[in-house]
Amino acid sequence: MKKLLFAIALLGLVSAAKAQTPSCCHKDAVTEFADLANSxxxxxQHANPLPYKYEGAEGENVSFPAPDGKEVHGFLFKAKTPSDKYLFVFQEWWGLNDYIKKESEKLYNDLGGKVNVLALDMYDGKIATNREDASKLMQAAPRERLQAIMEGALQYAGKSAKIATIGWCFGGGLSLQSGLINGKQNIGDVMYYGMPEKDIERLKTLNAPVLGLFASKDKGINPEVVKTFKENMxxxxxxxxxxxxxxxxGFANPSNPIYDSKATTEAYGYAIAFLRKQFGMK
Known part of the structure; x- marks a missing residue:
């Protein structure tokens, strides 16, 4: 009888410990955004991306372990001099394609080569070239795996790293989720039309400010979603x-026929100014 009571108590402790573990995988901004693909x-709103091949020379493929025992892959622009500053870049629902590599290079250059810019592969090598496949990839991405990738990136950056995040579309929501996971190492998060976190208790754990860049004609992350986000924050x-x-x-995606160069330029100006401030740059 004593053994049975002990086993029951132990199970209770394990369950409590799991409940206290931070997760991006409740129902849940990530799942909610993936569900938008049913609409x-x-x-x-996502036209198939135009062909583009990245031909930059400074970035490199990297891989590192994640807590789930699998490898994480990414594309890294390493700071020109050793730095503990990192910018994590999160892909749109297409995957880590050449457009994201190009945008990462632009961010790297506009941050003066003083920040390690790491574009994370959230689909483990898979890339979609049409919206049907992108929808399937986003919906099929295991939430536990997404979290493991973000935790692996945090470990890769190191305990002394100061980390900002940025992402678009699916990656806009992941940018905020990564900021939550990064805890006290988080110094700022940029969200381009991504699904906000709605759990106020989770939002209370944010360690840094958030910049949200949204589209008034968005049929998914619509003005009502943005209004609620403001209230929750x-x-x-x-x-x-x-x-x-x-x-x-998707107005900031140059591969999208509805690309809006004016809005993109203005939004990017806000984003780079925000990042430079959070990284302590003049």
Whole structure:
């Protein structure tokens, strides 16, 4: 009888420990965004990307372990002099394609080569070239694996790293989730039209301000979603700066026919200024 009671108590402790483990995998901003792929209106906002081949010379493929025992892959622009500053870049729902590598290079250059810019492969090597496959990849991505990749990146950067994040679309939501996982090492998160976290208790654990760049014509991350995000961040006592553009979802993607160069330039100006400030640059 004593052995049985001990076993029951032990199971209770294990369950409690699991409940206290931070996770991006409750129902859940990530799942909610993936569910948007069930909407034809949302899918149709993503025209198939135009062909593009990245030909930069400074970035390199890297891999490192994740807590789930698997390898994480990414594309790294290493700071020109050793630095503990990192920018994690999160892909759109297409995967880590050449457009993301190009954007990562632009961020790297505009940060003066003083920050390690790491674009993370959230699909483990898979890349979609049409919206049907992108929808399937996003919905099929295991939430536990997404979290393991983000935790692996945190470990790769090291305990002394100061980490900012940025992402678009699916990656916009992952940018915020990564910021939550990075804890006290998080110095700022940029979200381009990504699904916000709605759990106020989780938002209370954010260690840094958030910059949100949204589109007023977005049929998924619509103005009502953004309004709720503002209210939740205020309730959590956290700093959120939001800019909304008269544009469609995906307006900053140059491979998208609805690409809006004016909105993209303005949004990028806010993003790079935010990042430079958070990294302590003049």
């Amino acid at each position: 034809s209106d949302f899918r149709n 205020q309730a959590a006592g956290k700093k959120l700066t939001v800019y909304s553009f008269d544009a469609e979802h």
